[in-house]
Amino acid sequence: MSDKSKKKIDIYLIVVMLISIFLNFFKLYEAGSNTYYTVAVKSMMKNFHNFFYGSFDPAGFITVDKPPVALWIQTLSAKIFGLSNFSVLLPEALAGVVSVYIMYRLIKPKFGRWVALLSSLTLATTPIFVAVIRTNNVDSILIVTLLFATWALMKAMDKQKLRWFILSVILIGVGFNIKMMAAFMILPAMYLFYWVAMNVNWKKKIIHLAITTVVLFAISLSWATVVDLVPKDSRPYIGSSQTNSVLELALGYNGLSRLIGQQGQSQSMMRTNSDHSQGLSSTNTQSNSSQNSSQVNGENMPRSSGQPGFQGGAQPPTGNGQFSNSNQGPGQMMRNSQRSGGMFGTGETGPLRLFSKELSGQASWLLPFTLFTVIGLIVLYRRQRRFTIQHKITLFWVTWLVPMMVFFSIAGFFHQYYLSLLGPAVAALVGIGSTILWQLYKEDRGFAGCLLPIAILFTFVFEAIVLLENRSGISITWSMMALIIGCLSFFTMMLLRKRKEVSHYVISAILLALLIAPLGWTLPSTFNHTNSSIPVAGPSSITSGGMGGAPGGQMGKLSNRMSENNMPQFNGASNETLGIAQGQNTMKFGNQTGQPRGIEGENNTELLTYLKKHYNGEKYILATVSAQSAYSIMMNSSYAVMAMGGFSGSDPAVTPAKLAKMTKTGEVKYFLISGSQRENQSTIQWITEHCKKVSNSEWKSNSSNDNNQTFSGRQSQTLYVYQG
Numbered sequence: 001m002s003d004k005s006k007k008k009i010d011i012y013l014i015v016v017m018l019i020s021i022f023l024n025f026f027k028l029y030e031a032g033s034n035t036y037y038t039v040a041v042k043s044m045m046k047n048f049h050n051f052f053y054g055s056f057d058p059a060g061f062i063t064v065d066k067p068p069v070a071l072w073i074q075t076l077s078a079k080i081f082g083l084s085n086f087s088v089l090l091p092e093a094l095a096g097v098v099s100v101y102i103m104y105r106l107i108k109p110k111f112g113r114w115v116a117l118l119s120s121l122t123l124a125t126t127p128i129f130v131a132v133i134r135t136n137n138v139d140s141i142l143i144v145t146l147l148f149a150t151w152a153l154m155k156a157m158d159k160q161k162l163r164w165f166i167l168s169v170i171l172i173g174v175g176f177n178i179k180m181m182a183a184f185m186i187l188p189a190m191y192l193f194y195w196v197a198m199n200v201n202w203k204k205k206i207i208h209l210a211i212t213t214v215v216l217f218a219i220s221l222s223w224a225t226v227v228d229l230v231p232k233d234s235r236p237y238i239g240s241s242q243t244n245s246v247l248e249l250a251l252g253y254n255g256l257s258r259l260i261g262q263q264g265q266s267q268s269m270m271r272t273n274s275d276h277s278q279g280l281s282s283t284n285t286q287s288n289s290s291q292n293s294s295q296v297n298g299e300n301m302p303r304s305s306g307q308p309g310f311q312g313g314a315q316p317p318t319g320n321g322q323f324s325n326s327n328q329g330p331g332q333m334m335r336n337s338q339r340s341g342g343m344f345g346t347g348e349t350g351p352l353r354l355f356s357k358e359l360s361g362q363a364s365w366l367l368p369f370t371l372f373t374v375i376g377l378i379v380l381y382r383r384q385r386r387f388t389i390q391h392k393i394t395l396f397w398v399t400w401l402v403p404m405m406v407f408f409s410i411a412g413f414f415h416q417y418y419l420s421l422l423g424p425a426v427a428a429l430v431g432i433g434s435t436i437l438w439q440l441y442k443e444d445r446g447f448a449g450c451l452l453p454i455a456i457l458f459t460f461v462f463e464a465i466v467l468l469e470n471r472s473g474i475s476i477t478w479s480m481m482a483l484i485i486g487c488l489s490f491f492t493m494m495l496l497r498k499r500k501e502v503s504h505y506v507i508s509a510i511l512l513a514l515l516i517a518p519l520g521w522t523l524p525s526t527f528n529h530t531n532s533s534i535p536v537a538g539p540s541s542i543t544s545g546g547m548g549g550a551p552g553g554q555m556g557k558l559s560n561r562m563s564e565n566n567m568p569q570f571n572g573a574s575n576e577t578l579g580i581a582q583g584q585n586t587m588k589f590g591n592q593t594g595q596p597r598g599i600e601g602e603n604n605t606e607l608l609t610y611l612k613k614h615y616n617g618e619k620y621i622l623a624t625v626s627a628q629s630a631y632s633i634m635m636n637s638s639y640a641v642m643a644m645g646g647f648s649g650s651d652p653a654v655t656p657a658k659l660a661k662m663t664k665t666g667e668v669k670y671f672l673i674s675g676s677q678r679e680n681q682s683t684i685q686w687i688t689e690h691c692k693k694v695s696n697s698e699w700k701s702n703s704s705n706d707n708n709q710t711f712s713g714r715q716s717q718t719l720y721v722y723q724g
Contacts, residue, residue: 012117013104020100020124023526024093024133029086032532033136035631036647037071038088040064041136042634044075045083051075053227055236056627059619059640062653065240065253067177067223070138088136095144096133100124102147103424106154107431110390118511119431127521127537128362128416129423134525135532138178139420145175146186147424153190153396157197157389162208165194169212173219180254183220185407185421189399197392224250237653239627239646244653258413346414353409354419355462357469361538363419365518366430368462372455373433374398376440379448394432401425417535434511441497441507453493456510460486463517473539482517489513604632607719610699611670614721615639619667625649625684629672629717642668650679656686663690663722670694671720691720 036056043058044051050060054068064071073091081087100120108116123129133140149171156164168190175183195205224246227235232244241249347356354364377394381387404422408414437452460482467479489510496503521538611621611633621639624630626649630641644654654662662668671687699719 010113012113013120016104016117016121016124017097017101019121020097023124023130023522024096026526028089028093028134029084031085031089031134033085033088034533035635036533036627037064037074037136037138038083038085039627039631039634040071041074041078041088042083043640044068044071045078050236053236056239056643057620057630057634057640058638059642060236061620061640061642062237062627062646062651063239065249065647066138066179067246069174069177069223070141070179073141074136089134092133092136092138092140095140096129099140099144099147099424102144102151103427106147106150107428109154109158110393111432111435114508115431115435117431118434119427121512122366122430122515122518123423123427125515125519125522126363126420126423126427127365127518127525128535129420130522131362131525131535131537132417132420135417135535137417137533137535139417142175142178142183143420143424145171145178146183146421149175149186149190150396150424153193154393156194157392160199162211165208166212166215169216170219173216173222176220176250177223180250181258182254182418182421185404186400187216188403189396192399193392193396196387196395197389221247237646237651239651239653240648242652259407259411260413346408346416349410349412351409354405357466359408359416359419360462360466361470361521362416362536363422363426365463365466365521366426366459366514368458369433369455369514370401370426370429372451372458373429373436376433376436376448376451379440379451380436390432394429394436397425397428397432401429415534416537430514438507441493441503445497449497450494452507453490456493456514457486457490459514460489463514467517470539478517478520485513605636606700607672608633608637611639612637614670616666616669618669621670623668623671625672625674625680629674644683645680648679652680654680654683656682659683659686660690664724669722671722673718673720674716687720691722694719694721 040054040056040063043055043060046058049055050058051072052068053060054063054066054071056062056064070091074088077090078084078087081090100123103123104116104120106116107119129140129143149168152164152168152171156162156168172183172187172190191209194209198205198208200208227238227246238244238246238249240253242252345358347353347358353359354367373394377391377398381391401422404425408419408422433455434452437455440448441450441452443449464479464482464486467474467482468476471479492506493503493510496506524539525535525537607622615621619640620642621637622630622633623642623644625643625645627643627647630643633639633641642654644659645651646653659668671691673684673687696719
């Protein structure tokens, strides 16, 4: 009988998996991809050289700003299914579903089936987890890699074998080659768990940890070491680095700079998000080209003397879409930005940052419950005076969660979707906490027995607060419902303390009710698609229509104001409608297209037609200041475009001397320069002095010019040609 029961199909697990599949795959072919990475995938499909280095362009001039492992997977998918939105998004969607299943397998052996189901369902409905899965950002592939590493770690404990721990750190090393230092954030949890879970003396533990640390760094730095040892003229420039080094990229731009907000770099500005918020790009300016501007969404901010902020006549747009004429200096602009909710829309630093309006709806819904899980764990330990295997596993997930919470509370350089890394730990602790607090609820008639009702009440109240803070996007009714359900749940559980046979089913239903609000925050990403470059969960991620997608029908009319992230308004359109982030079908501002995002970007047919007409076999059909200006041409043709300054235009990838050599040898002839460009001025000066300006009438029509209220990707751009 027992053998048959083990082989019996778990219907509830199938339901959870179907929910995950639906949330991740529904109309995935219509979801938009991050054009920066999609262009790289197209280039990597060309040859092994581009594939190995993760080259942004087909000629192998510069790489993207991440290691290539996740892009390798996307490229293989594109090779199999053909390059499309679906093919580059498929690996991420699959990774999300697999992550939910691994969560079930991690929790079930020590805590039981129902706890595992609750944990896996919690992860499946974590809003930002689903939002980032439906893009080709690399986070979901990183998460599934970390969960596989956790599975190997648990095997090491069960088998008491070092080789399983070595496998787990090998997987962490692979994770490093997906998103660099982000993968190391779970190392404290892994090392501590190995120390408390292995039944060997402390000397052997130290030796084992030393061996695995060597293996960890060997795997982590393998690709970086190989690339840095290759002569620099034989490989692409390392994008988003200042010294053409992968190690510098890992420790700087993708390392320490995340914590300090990149304000300490001497040669670079407040750079664009590594996952590339488009904002008002340096090519998008007002028709008055004398006013210099740069990206105000994401992390691109104009600089002066190494200071972030706006200067001169260029000010950020005000709420009505106009540029302010106020004469605020860089420091004042930065302070204003921080007061309005954080420069990157992530709230002000501090211990309550994850509970702020800017971040709470992404992955924090159930954080109050995890707090009571920790309290319950301490109470049980003090009573039992022994550290069981369940306690050790719980400690692992707590140690996964806490360092990440600390990092996101003080970090200066991240976006909301980075919080997807919190998802597995929160999900595990919600499931584990339910059984810990339930045990106390059944056995203790004192205060400890009240921890479960109190935890549920606090969590519902917090959910009501999150909903209330976002009442501009959803009806206040949802907040009131959460508060009422929380109060009713609390009093019901207190009354049922003497009828344990009934309370089990009631409490199970209440715990599931805690997931209604997160699920409602998740559905807009599934039904309406999220921002493909800087995904944000919730009603603010809706690109068209007014249906929020909460359970039961309409979530409330979507506000056109971008109050979620305190972003400026343009002609009354929302952040998504404007096309602020790259990866959409349109780059024009002030125009709601209603189209699903594609991989083409703005179809700059006039410029491409002109360049084709004058193309004489150059290696690069065009050179642009930043990668953003190259998207359209490379997605709509097989030509290579040289992004001289990398994604944001700040990388010193080319010098005037190198440019002079390249033009003389016929590698590049045409240059597209923005009137607002403030970086790599020596290179820009060489172009303006040694090349001839091409009349606008030759490569763009008058219809391309937008009025002062609309921003176009081609406005205030100048085309130059080198004539020798």
